[in-house]
Amino acid sequence: MPLRSSLAAHIAVEPAGAEQLDAMRRAAWHRQGVVMIRPEEIEAGHPWLAQAARSWATEQFGARKAQK
Numbered sequence: 001m002p003l004r005s006s007l008a009a010h011i012a013v014e015p016a017g018a019e020q021l022d023a024m025r026r027a028a029w030h031r032q033g034v035v036m037i038r039p040e041e042i043e044a045g046h047p048w049l050a051q052a053a054r055s056w057a058t059e060q061f062g063a064r065k066a067q068k
Helices: 018-032 047-061
Strands: none
Touching: none
């Protein structure tokens, strides 16, 4: 039985696609100064930055769960 909530209209039916994620990243940067980095996407051009991002995130939030 699905849960009913006043927030139901704001919940996505499907996960965001690549274009939607890029739009959200761009908006976060422009509106709030927040940068969302996926180390996998910057590994080739900036391996040191990718490793620094992983290290910082692990220190702040703990080890990442393994992907299934």
